[in-house]
Amino acid sequence: MTRLDSAIRRLTAQRDLLNWAARHMAPTGLVLEVGLGNGRTYDHLRDLMPGRSIYVFERSPAAHPDCYPPDGYLLVGDVFETLPAFTARFGQGTAALIHVDIGTGDDEANRQIARRLSPLLERPLQPGGLLIGDRPFNMPSCRDISAKTGVPEGRYYVYCRE
Ligand code: SAM
Numbered sequence: 001m002t003r004l005d006s007a008i009r010r011l012t013a014q015r016d017l018l019n020w021a022a023r024h025m026a027p028t029g030l031v032l033e034v035g036l037g038n039g040r041t042y043d044h045l046r047d048l049m050p051g052r053s054i055y056v057f058e059r060s061p062a063a064h065p066d067c068y069p070p071d072g073y074l075l076v077g078d079v080f081e082t083l084p085a086f087t088a089r090f091g092q093g094t095a096a097l098i099h100v101d102i103g104t105g106d107d108e109a110n111r112q113i114a115r116r117l118s119p120l121l122e123r124p125l126q127p128g129g130l131l132i133g134d135r136p137f138n139m140p141s142c143r144d145i146s147a148k149t150g151v152p153e154g155r156y157y158v159y160c161r162e
Contacts, residue, residue, distance in 0.1 A: 010134075013155040014041060014101070017132050020149050021097050021158075022048040029096025029126050030055060032086075034079055039067025041101060057082050083120045093126040100133040110135055125161040133157045 001009075018041060031049060033042050036058035043066070045054055056069045057079045068074060075082040079102065098121055103110045114135050121131055122139045131142065134156060142159035149158050 009152070009155065013151050014134075015044060017149060017151055017156050017158065018044050018048060018099065020151075021099075021130050021132055025130055026096040026126065026128055029129060030090070030094050030124075032057065032095050032098040032124065034083070034098065034100040034121075035102035036061060036063050036067075036069075036074070037101065039063035041099060042069065043067045045099065055086065057086075080116065080120065083117075083124070087120075087124045090124070092123045093129075095124045095126055096129050098125060098129070098131045100131065100135075100137075103134045114138070122161070127161055129161045131159040131161075133159075 031045060031052050031054040033045060033054055033056040036042055036056050042054065042056055042063070046052075053073070054069060055073050055075060057075050059076065059078050061068070061074065061076060075086060100117070100121065102113065114133075114137050118137045118139050121137060122141055125131060125142070131137065131139070136157050137159065139159055142161050144157065145160050146156070146158045147153070151158070
């Protein structure tokens with residue numbers, strides 16, 4: 001598989017899963033987008049879920065100008081600081097969907113990010129809330145339901161809070 005093939009597969013899985021989440025998520029609850037990047041997945045989420053409150057976490061905003069969240073919905077800073085602050089402000093169990101896409105090309109760094117981020121992601125998820133991630137997370141209160149979504153194994157990961 002070429003790197004182009006690989007990129008297309010990853011983006012296809014990402015889009016398919018966001019579409020799947022829009023059909024399966026609870027009718028109420030916040031949406032958290034972790035990693036704005038150039039705003040592609042944020043743009044897709046807001047298109048899929050008009051009227052939902054979508055909060056975005058990004059340490060270095062540099063998105064396409066059309067893909068910025070409205071005032072108050074972009075939380076700038078290191079997610080290891082902004083996400084706990086968000087949970088302290090809104091309380092635990094408020095998010096119907098969290099999408100995480102903050103990986104780099106460094107597998108070991110990615111593993112460490114996932115290990116540190118897992119407990120911070122678990123707290124804001126509401127019961128039945130979905131977490132979609134670009135890597136595996138270790139969240140004891142959540143079931144790994146990746147296999148039920150139709151996404152090719154190992155490409156993207158989906159968890160449901162018990
Ligand atoms: N999903 C986005 C899209 O479709 O355009 C791409 C996200 S990009 C792969 C990852 C983003 O995560 C980058 O913009 C990076 O700055 C951000 N990021 C990485 N580590 C972060 C951290 N610790 N806190 C906040 N943002 C972070």
